[in-house]
Amino acid sequence: MDKSLFEASLTGNVQALNQLLQKDELILDRVSLTRFSETPLHIAALRGHLDFVKVLLREKPTLAVSLDSVRRTPLHVASAGGHVEIVCELLQVMSAEGCGFRDQDGRTALYLAVKNEQLDIIKVLIQTRPDLGRELEENGETILHICISYNRFEAFKLLCQLWSEDELAMMTDCNGNTLLHLAAVHKQVQTVKYLLQKSSIRTNRNVVNGHGFTELDVLDHSPRDFQTLEIKTLLMEANFLRAKDAKLFQTLIESNSSQNVTNLDRKPKGLMSRVWNWYLNNNGNWLEKQRGILILATIVVATTSFYSGLHPPGGTFTNSSDGPLGNAVKTEGMGTQFDDFVIKNTIIMVFSLIILVVLLSGIPLRNKFCLWVLNLATVCIIFLVTVTYLTEIANMSPDTWVNPTTFVMCLAWMLLCLLFAFIHTVFFIIWVVKKLLKARIRTRNSDQIGV
Known part of the structure; x- marks a missing residue:
């Protein structure tokens, strides 16, 4: 490149450029024949000399697609430097293919604009050629990956609109x-x-x-x-x-x-099937967690029944003139009723003690037999407490009269307890039968294998 042309390009001296063109009209044509890799347009675009660029493009538009030693066009240089006006001038004389030209490292002008986050230039480039932002790089990345690699968040947001x-x-x-x-x-x-x-x-x-x-x-x-x-x-x-x-x-x-x-x-299961599955899957976890509370409850029930046995309804004789000291008042003329009370109270206390012993023994409550015994014992206690209450209310009333509401409620509760005991007993028997059948089948299969 002529030294005077180089200096004019470096300083952006349009007057010097015009004088050089008047002296030698072929000075720009001979640029490609010199040993310099950069053209005057590369230098002017790099320095941002807009007027100088306009003159060069008017005189020799083909300079817009000239390459330097690393295969960069003036558009690459202007985009990297952030010179928006020069980019616009170059785009007016370049073809659409020229906008996507890559240098020796595979980078486009948009790549360099993104790398330096030149937002205005990015907008101009994608407006001129929208598909430029959707092209893949040589390694398969998109321009969005480039934005993240260089941490160019604003450029990233701008280019995301293309996708x-x-x-x-x-x-x-x-x-x-x-x-x-x-x-x-x-x-x-x-x-x-x-x-x-x-x-x-x-x-x-x-x-x-x-x-x-x-x-x-x-x-x-x-x-x-x-x-x-x-x-x-x-x-x-x-x-x-x-x-x-x-x-x-x-x-x-x-x-x-x-x-x-x-x-x-x-098919949807019926009520009995769902209840049966519940019974089989009920492994006593709840009882295990509540073992301490159940022990306390049985102690209270056993203590109460013990106290009721020593202090029966009606009290005891405290005066020898009325009867034997310490004997229950109901033994006089009401022996049968007193015997019934003692029997029921004793059953309540004994069953409470049975439950207490089972709970204190540490037997796993997941066992079906253990669950069945506990359920029956509990139901029996509740049933006898209700019967005893109803009987004593009747004995204390004139002519054994009991309020109908009280009688119906107690009777309904006793029937519910019996139903509960019956259901658990049936389920337990079915479970036992199935266990026996399975054991018998296993034994038969073992015998057949042995034969």
């Missing part, structure tokens, strides 16, 4: 990293928050990269700092999981789905 939400969610680089993977790796909290606002990204969460890592897994392999903790909190609040947890969760979902389908194919 749909579904495309943003499924966009990956050559290593299978999504945009969220890269944002987490580079600890870009702003970018992570922006991406989590996209419903499609939240829906398609837990995507694994080429190494089988989700976003949380990537953070686990990164140095821990405040940004890492903040991003991890954001991801966990959005229900993101690690790869192993996501696989387990997916397995559970598939298992539940298949189970639901199987249940739909089955």
